[in-house]
Amino acid sequence: DDDDDDDDDDDALVNAERKPPLQVIQVPASLIAALVQEIHATGFPGGVLVFLAGMKEIRDVRKMLFDLPISRQLDIISLHSQLPLWEQRGLFRKETRGRRKVVLSTNIAESSVTVEDIVFVIDSGLMKAQQYNAGRNLSSLDHMWVSKANATQRRGRAGRVQPGVAIHLFPRDLWHQMDDTTTSELLRVPLEQVCLQLKSLQIQDVHHFLSLAIDAPDPQTIDNALHLLQRIGALAPDNRLTDLGKTLAVMPLHPAMGKMMLL
Numbered sequence: 661d662d663d664d665d666d667d668d669d670d671d672a673l674v675n676a677e678r679k680p681p682l683q684v685i686q687v688p689a690s691l692i693a694a695l696v697q698e699i700h701a702t703g704f705p706g707g708v709l710v711f712l713a714g715m716k717e718i719r720d721v722r723k724m725l726f727d728l729p730i731s732r733q734l735d736i737i738s739l740h741s742q743l744p745l746w747e748q749r750g751l752f753r754k755e756t757r758g759r760r761k762v763v764l765s766t767n768i769a770e771s772s773v774t775v776e777d778i779v780f781v782i783d784s785g786l787m788k789a790q791q792y793n794a795g796r797n798l799s800s801l802d803h804m805w806v807s808k809a810n811a812t813q814r815r816g817r818a819g820r821v822q823p824g825v826a827i828h829l830f831p832r833d834l835w836h837q838m839d840d841t842t843t844s845e846l847l848r849v850p851l852e853q854v855c856l857q858l859k860s861l862q863i864q865d866v867h868h869f870l871s872l873a874i875d876a877p878d879p880q881t882i883d884n885a886l887h888l889l890q891r892i893g894a895l896a897p898d899n900r901l902t903d904l905g906k907t908l909a910v911m912p913l914h915p916a917m918g919k920m921m922l923l
Contacts, residue, residue, distance in 0.1 A: 684803045687784040687829050689717070693724035695827060699780050700730050700760050706779025706824070707761035709769060711814050713786040713803050715740055718764045725762060733758060739765035739773065751775060767806070770813045774820060781818040783811060785830040789842070790849050794880040799850055805830070807839045844875035851877060851885040852915050856894055859901040860909035866899075892919050 696708055712718050718738050725736050737751050755761050755777055763775060767787050787806050792799040806814070811828060818824030828835075846854075855866050863869050867882055889895040894905035894915050901909070904919070911918040 684786065684805060686803070687786065689720040689724045691829070692721050692782055692784070693728060695782055696725060696734070696762055697728055697730060700733065704779070705755070705760075706822075707755060707763060707775060707777045708780040708782065709763045709765060709775065709778045709817055710782045710784070711769065712764060712766060712784050714766060714788045717784070717786075718766070721764055733760060735759055735761045737761065737763045739763055739769055741766070741768055767810065767814075769817060770810060774817075776820055778817055779819055779822065779824045781814060781824065781826040783814045783826065783828045785811065785828060785834075792849050792881065794878045794884060805834065805838055807842045808835065809841045811835070811838070844873075846870070846873055846875050846877045850888075851881055852888055855882065855885045856889060856901075856905060856909050856915055859889075859895065859899075860906060864899075889915060892916055894919075 692710055692712075696710070699708055710721060712721060718740060722736055722738060725731060725734060728734075735753075735755070739751065751763065751773070752775065753761075761775075761777065763769065763778070765773075769775075783806075785805055786803055787810065788801055789804055790799055791802045791804075815826040815828070818826045851870075854870075858866050858869060866886065867879060870877055870882060871879075886895065886899060889905065890897060890899070892904075892915060893902055894908050896902055904922075905915075907922065908915045908918040911921070913921065
């Protein structure tokens with residue numbers, strides 16, 4: 661009976677670790693635009709930093725802001741890794757009297773950039789992250805709720821040099837269900853590049869090496885990566901690094917993309 665109890669405890673632990681993902685609900689662009697308008701109506705000075713999931717959301721909110729009656733009083737700046745620097749040049753420019761800076765950003769502004777005159781933060785609570793299904797051998801870029809650590813970091817961007825206000829657009833009960841930290845990238849992405857780099861460092865037993873990681877990936881994910889590397893000729897059938905593999909290992913591209921560039 662004691663053994664049965666131990667098995668039940670183990671099953672409960674596994675189920676707790678594999679909790680289903682939280683349902684994602686999109687935040688309307690109109691709601692964010694209305695909040696910016698309300699903030700501007702207070703007359704309290706300071707920029708507004710809006711955290712959004714991706715480029716589409718940035719465009720949608722930007723369009724809504726330009727449709728507001730106060731749009732001529734707003735300096736609207738988009739911040740995204742895909743945007744050229746000239747489109748982001750107003751980020752560090754000081755606000756002028758009667759105008760308000762509004763920065764629409766992905767999670768790049770959580771830690772990479774500090775804008776000193778930001779006083780208000782609007783957090784959609786969403787981000788985009790790559791997810792990988794080892795069983796289906798498919799990866800996708802999905803919307804997901806941020807972790808508690810992400811949300812705390814976003815809140816900290818408000819009032820870096822003066823008092824500030826953070827508005828999180830998700831309920832308190834959702835906060836209690838959020839993960840404490842973002843899932844490790846080793847558990848979210850295909851591992852072809854990682855395995856190729858390890859092979860180039862003369863690490864022969866990739867399975868054993870990655871099993872020592874704090875967040876060890878699924879062995880199936882490693883098998884899928886090694887199989888693809890063999891298919892494109894980066895690894896020999898016995899998983900030794902080939903001459904092509906050595907070349908692909910120094911290219912800043914996914915190995916399959918790197919092989920296409922070489923053909």
